[in-house]
Amino acid sequence: MAANTSDAGGAAPETAEIVDLRNPLLAALLALLWPGLGHLYQRRIGKSLLFMVCILGTYTYGWFLGGEKVVYASWNPPQMRHYGYLCQVWVGLPAWPAMVQSALGSPLGPNFMAPPRIHTNSEGDNDLAIWNREYPTFELGSVLTMVAGLLNVLVIFDAAAGPVGSTETEPEETAGKRGPPRPKAANTGGG
Amino acid sequence: MNSCALLAMALLAMTPNRMWYALPLIVSVSLVYAATRHERLGPILRHAWRTAIWIGGFMAVVFVILWFLTYRL
Numbered sequence: 001m002a003a004n005t006s007d008a009g010g011a012a013p014e015t016a017e018i019v020d021l022r023n024p025l026l027a028a029l030l031a032l033l034w035p036g037l038g039h040l041y042q043r044r045i046g047k048s049l050l051f052m053v054c055i056l057g058t059y060t061y062g063w064f065l066g067g068e069k070v071v072y073a074s075w076n077p078p079q080m081r082h083y084g085y086l087c088q089v090w091v092g093l094p095a096w097p098a099m100v101q102s103a104l105g106s107p108l109g110p111n112f113m114a115p116p117r118i119h120t121n122s123e124g125d126n127d128l129a130i131w132n133r134e135y136p137t138f139e140l141g142s143v144l145t146m147v148a149g150l151l152n153v154l155v156i157f158d159a160a161a162g163p164v165g166s167t168e169t170e171p172e173e174t175a176g177k178r179g180p181p182r183p184k185a186a187n188t189g190g191g
Numbered sequence: 192m193n194s195c196a197l198l199a200m201a202l203l204a205m206t207p208n209r210m211w212y213a214l215p216l217i218v219s220v221s222l223v224y225a226a227t228r229h230e231r232l233g234p235i236l237r238h239a240w241r242t243a244i245w246i247g248g249f250m251a252v253v254f255v256i257l258w259f260l261t262y263r264l
Binding site: 047050058140144147148151154155164 | 209229230232235
């Protein structure tokens with residue numbers, strides 16, 4: 001069925017490659033759950049590994065740069081609202097414990113994705129001020145985790161609909177050596 | 192001194208070493224962006240390289256603008 005395949009060749013049909021997306025909705029959900037998992041389900045192994053390494057690597061790097069404090073959900077005043085989590089949440093499972101921590105009052109402990117407390121020391125500093133002082137790269141870590149989440153949005157779309165607007169053109173010296181275009185992959189209908 | 196100049200000074204006050212933090216980010220963004228537009232490794236790497244150059248160039252232009260703004264401060 002053509003609806004579940006994607007023509008990665010775009011404007012260059014002679015080099016086109018049909019991508020079997022299997023069940024695109026399931027693949028998108030898996031990609032949302034864990035970066036690269038949707039592509040693994042679609043047997044696009046190379047891209048799956050690339051997405052896992054790049055997105056989870058960026059997320060983990062940012063997580064450590066921010067002193068393991070940068071991912072948290074905070075929506076209820078008087079706590080400061082954390083709009084950055086709107087980006088971070090798209091990383092999937094690695095960022096979702098923050099929602100549990102925010103909604104249920106930190107059942108996983110005060111040091112794991114818990115929102116900052118308002119008043120914590122004798123000087124009246126809240127957690128956020130303390131974290132920024134203790135970790136000079138706190139904001140940088142926050143940005144990296146946000147970028148990781150936004151990158152996974154692209155990956156979710158790629159899992160659901162295949163590569164976007166690709167021309168897949170090859171250099172002239174190699175284009176003639178490839179032989180006939182690959183046959184269209186059989187659709188497995190989501191199995 | 193206007194707020195733009197203050198912002199420029201603050202950005203340029205960062206030590207050059209902090210710019211290295213951008214390198215893994217550029218690599219990651221370029222690769223993922225390219226991989227969502229191609230299916231095979233060759234085109235992905237070529238597109239990623241072009242994207243990385245574009246991002247690096249953009250950052251360089253911003254750096255030059257900020258440097259120019261703070262030249263006489």
